[in-house]
Amino acid sequence: MLYLGSRTTNTIMTHHSDQRAYFFKIDITIKKIRNALQKHLTEAGFDLTVDQWVLIDHIHRQPRISQNELAEITFKDPPTVTRIIDLLEKKELVGRAPAAGDRRKFNLSLTEKGEAVYEKAFPIVAEIRRKGWGDLEESDYQHFVRIMDSIYSNFS
Numbered sequence: 001m002l003y004l005g006s007r008t009t010n011t012i013m014t015h016h017s018d019q020r021a022y023f024f025k026i027d028i029t030i031k032k033i034r035n036a037l038q039k040h041l042t043e044a045g046f047d048l049t050v051d052q053w054v055l056i057d058h059i060h061r062q063p064r065i066s067q068n069e070l071a072e073i074t075f076k077d078p079p080t081v082t083r084i085i086d087l088l089e090k091k092e093l094v095g096r097a098p099a100a101g102d103r104r105k106f107n108l109s110l111t112e113k114g115e116a117v118y119e120k121a122f123p124i125v126a127e128i129r130r131k132g133w134g135d136l137e138e139s140d141y142q143h144f145v146r147i148m149d150s151i152y153s154n155f156s
Contacts, residue, residue, distance in 0.1 A: 066106065
């Protein structure tokens with residue numbers, strides 16, 4: 001306790017990160033990127049949200065991924081993934097197939113239409129990524145990943 005005349009206050013130990021709103025900076029940067037991507041996808045005529053794109057991208061990279069695995073790697077809760085997959089299935093972009101040996105599980109894959117959407121949308125996504133990175137160097141990327149991995153592991 002610190003005594004200040006007639007007032008008593010608790011002393012607060014500070015750390016150099018206390019005054020830096022780095023989580024806010026990360027959050028607003030992510031929102032800016034998501035908004036830019038959504039705008040470009042919409043302007044290009046895609047009937048996709050960024051969250052739908054994220055699932056399509058992962059399913060493209062890992063055909064026959066289960067819904068639970070997809071939820072884990074995208075950090076989305078299973079009911080949200082189910083809801084998004086239901087929408088993508090209605091749009092005929094994703095197909096579900098029962099998993100071998102477990103009738104409760106479904107493996108996901110892109111349909112032909114889904115693959116075509118992926119192939120057309122990916123250049124837009126890549127352009128947004130390039131724009132965001134601008135003139136930063138590979139070494140900047142390595143530092144960025146190291147810092148983000150460090151922050152992430154501090155909460156694991």
